Amino acid sequence: MSRIPRIVYLDNAATSFPKPRAVLDEMMDTYSRLGVSPGRGSYDLAAECETYVYEVRRRVNDFFRGDRPERVVFFHNSTDALNTAILGLASPGSHVVSSRLEHNSVLRPLHHLRDRGLISFDLVPFDGRGFIDPDDVAKAIKPATSFVVLNHVSNVLGTIQPVSDVGRMCAEREVPFILDVSQSAGVVPIDMRTMQVSAVAFTGHKSLMGPTGIGGLVLRDGVDPKPLRFGGTGFESWSPVHPENYPYRLEAGTLNVLGIIGLNAGLRYVTQRGLGAIHEHEMSLVHALRDRITSLDAVLLYCAENLHNHVALLTCNIRDLDPDDFSAILDGDFNVATRSGLHCAPLVHEDLGTSPRGSVRFSFGPLNSLDDASAAANAVAAIAGLRSQ
């Protein structure tokens, strides 16, 4: 096995890496003490684990300003949570509004339902700067619309969508509004009450700085997806019917306690450091990269002329260079890890004109430094320079 050099990790929009030492230490320490089945059994440790899990629900609920901790439901990740929300809220004959900015975690469940003749949907466009128009969402809502589901932040463009306006319009029309906060939770404040969001789908392994395998849904009162899974809950085992009360209604089987501990530690990390401070730090890095490479002739940047209302990711290509090869050169020659391809958001690339090969995405995290941004900029400049010759 060859020695692995230090990498400049710029794929934080996929999974933040590395994790803060405090998160890893807390996972090891707490799991060593409490890693049993929460709420199962009559021994003290099971009860203590259940209490711990409830405290994390409370922390998540406070973080997103939900209605109550019981309505924080844990899943594996955002995709899992979004599948539950979309499949659980859709009913035969219903209509859904979404956008062309969405990740496949939204698009594929919608197509799955439409292909079976169960629903119809409309996808609103985004403009040349990467933003949807809330008026387009309002116009797309029909009497049969059962919910609106949108990306808070595009995972390709990094643009923060005007979701408060969408929330207001949905509330006025009494249409539930599901928000995918995969890219925003941990860097952009999310207040479900003031933003009038009915449900948020989050994942722990991106900007919340937790491990992979933990995420969830926070549901406002009155938003009740049909359960898609049934099984053990640790109580009422005599009943053949899965319980209706939250969070058990949507949780079946033993929870990912190690993931929940990591999520808790990650939430503590981002809260203590401050979302504003994290966002400001990361944006200083993406600005540094953008400002260095924007004038290079061979570099094609997408929706990055103005980084206002953005998170710290940058999408680009080098003229006549396959994005996979661009990313391979960055990795193999410069130790810079990036993400190439369509980023599981094919419609964004279709509209950018970058299909089918996609682009290369640089995404910063709280543990990146200005040296990392400089290393990436130097690498892009070197590659672009040779392509221009």
Add this chain to the structure above:
Amino acid sequence: MPTGEQVKARGYFTRTLEGRDVLFDDEGFLVNPEDWTEELAEALARSSGIAELTELHWRVLRFMRNYYVQNGRAPLNREIRTETGESIMEIERVFPGGIRGGARRLAGLPNPKSC
């Protein structure tokens, strides 16, 4: 070996090269990596604009091919760089189609999954 229906559905096509029928996917990658020979690589190189494979081309192709046969997967970027002694950027430059569509394809490796 894919069935006739799979061949049709996936857009595979057959080319006669070096006197035998060889199955390719819609991007020109070998469907059956075991079909690869050095003569086949030369034929693929000619059809992609390389009149004659140089020592560098062969160093890259043989390394990638041997690595794939031994490990069942493509080499890592840093392994290509270390073992061929050449930068990824230079390898990308000398193969029409670059690393993925050039070197990897000519070495008879499977079409990599892209996101």
